[in-house]
Amino acid sequence: MGSSALPGLAGIGRHAPDERLPRHRHAEAYVAVVLGGGYEEAGDAGRFAVRPGMVVVHGCWTAHLDRFGARGAEVLNLPAVPGLAPGVGTIDDPDMAARFAGRDPRAAAAFVAERFRTSSVRHADWPDLLAAALRTDPDLAITPWARSVGLDPASVSRGFARAYGTSPKRFRLEARTRRALAALSGWRGTLADLAADQGFADQAHLARAVAAMTGLPPVRLRAKSVQASGVRCS
Structure with missing residues (x-):
């Protein structure tokens, strides 16, 4: 679950036809505007x-x-905008955003945020239904879920990995870890209590999962949240 910096932040990334990027994690929040392909x-x-x-x-x-x-893609990467929640949407003039970005990437990001309209374009086959269930309930037992929708539990891990690039168990752990990170900035108890509240085996389990995702242990992230207005990405 290691993190990587976002290459070409506030720039245009060009991707070749039929290119594949394996599952990866970015260290920073950002906004991607699709210009072509x-x-x-x-x-x-x-x-x-x-x-x-x-x-x-x-x-x-x-x-x-x-x-x-088949046409590849041209994608404008912009800095994150406070208040713009993760998700997918549309804007009516992506080319204008690209022109703004050439002068001021943050102004371009603000332009996108002002014109952003939420759009529902998720796939909805069984790997996506499982992903949604795991996001909602990171304690979900995968075998009973598979049987409840008529799937062979032995085939679920392989099919999910083909769709998402990771196993259901790893996806579930990451969902639990993100939930713990969201709770961390306002948590007033001990980290051991947070670990128990979020379904980790113990504080060490929480610490390993958080460090794998963010590169920092929970105690460091918690200290940052005291100094800033919430937990920051890195």
Whole structure:
């Protein structure tokens, strides 16, 4: 669950036809505006078919894989905008956002935020239903879920990994870890209490999961949240 810096932040990324990017995690929240081509993104928020004029808002420490189409894709990466929640939407003038970005990336990000309209374009086959269930309930037992929808539990892990680039168990752990991170800035008890509250085996289990996702132990992130207005990405 390691993190990586976002390459080309506040710049245009060009991807070749049929290019594949395996599941990876960015250290910073950011906004991606699709200028041309298209791709499928499968990540923590679900799977999306992304086309020109669409915007994907990525939160802190989120992971995803990308499968680019026959035309490849041209994507404008912009800094995160406070208050713009992770998700997928559209804007009516992506080319104007690109022109703004050449002069002032943060102004371009604000332009996108002002014109952002939420769009529901998630896929809805069984891997996506399982991903949604795991996001909602990180304690979900995978075998009973598979049987409840008529699937062979032995095949679920392989099919989910093909769609999302990770196993259901890993996806579940990461969902639990993000939930713990969201609770961390306002938590007033001990980290051991937080670990128990969020379903970790113990404080050490929580610490390993958080460090794997963010590169920092929970105690360091908690100290940052005291100094700033909430937990920051890195």
